[in-house]
Amino acid sequence: xxxxxxxxxxxxxxxxxxxxxxxxxxxxxxxxxxxxxxxxxxxxxxxxxxxxxxxxxxxxxxxxxxxxxxxxxxxxxxxxxxxxxxxxxxxxxxxxxxxxxxxxxxxxxxxx
Numbered sequence: 001x002x003x004x005x006x007x008x009x010x011x012x013x014x015x016x017x018x019x020x021x022x023x024x025x026x027x028x029x030x031x032x033x034x035x036x037x038x039x040x041x042x043x044x045x046x047x048x049x050x051x052x053x054x055x056x057x058x059x060x061x062x063x064x065x066x067x068x069x070x071x072x073x074x075x076x077x078x079x080x081x082x083x084x085x086x087x088x089x090x091x092x093x094x095x096x097x098x099x100x101x102x103x104x105x106x107x108x109x110x111x112x
Contacts (some may be wrong), residue, residue, distance in 0.1 A: 011060045016100050018054055024108040025054070025096065028068055030078055032056050042078040044112075055079065063096050083098030 019025060023045060031040040043054050055078060067080040081088045093109035099104065 002046060004074070011057070012100065015054070015057045015061060015096075018047060018052060019100065020059060021101055021106045022108070024110055026098045026112045027076075027093070028112050029089070038080055038082045040080050041075055041088060041092070058092070058096065061096075061099060063099065066099045066110050068090070 026044045026046075028044065029039050030042060033039070043058060045052050058079075079092075081092070082106055089109055089111050093102045094104040095108055097107040098104045
């Protein structure tokens, strides 16, 4: 995947700093729809021994086909992904890895 017009080098570099090659991106499924057709997922990395949410950074580079989940303060708290019979955490991390490193397997993923 190539970067969109709104994706700047600065945003990509910032995300590379949070997700260096070989690091693990953790996905947390917060909700599954009643018919199992969509999921609300948030993404995290461990950086400097702290858990960091990278939802807003993923939004900035335009990864995936999703609807944002915002809290009362309009802060991104997760993404709603449509689709079934697919590992959505893998799909998003793979797309992110491809955008950052031109290698879909440069980043690892885990579900928490």
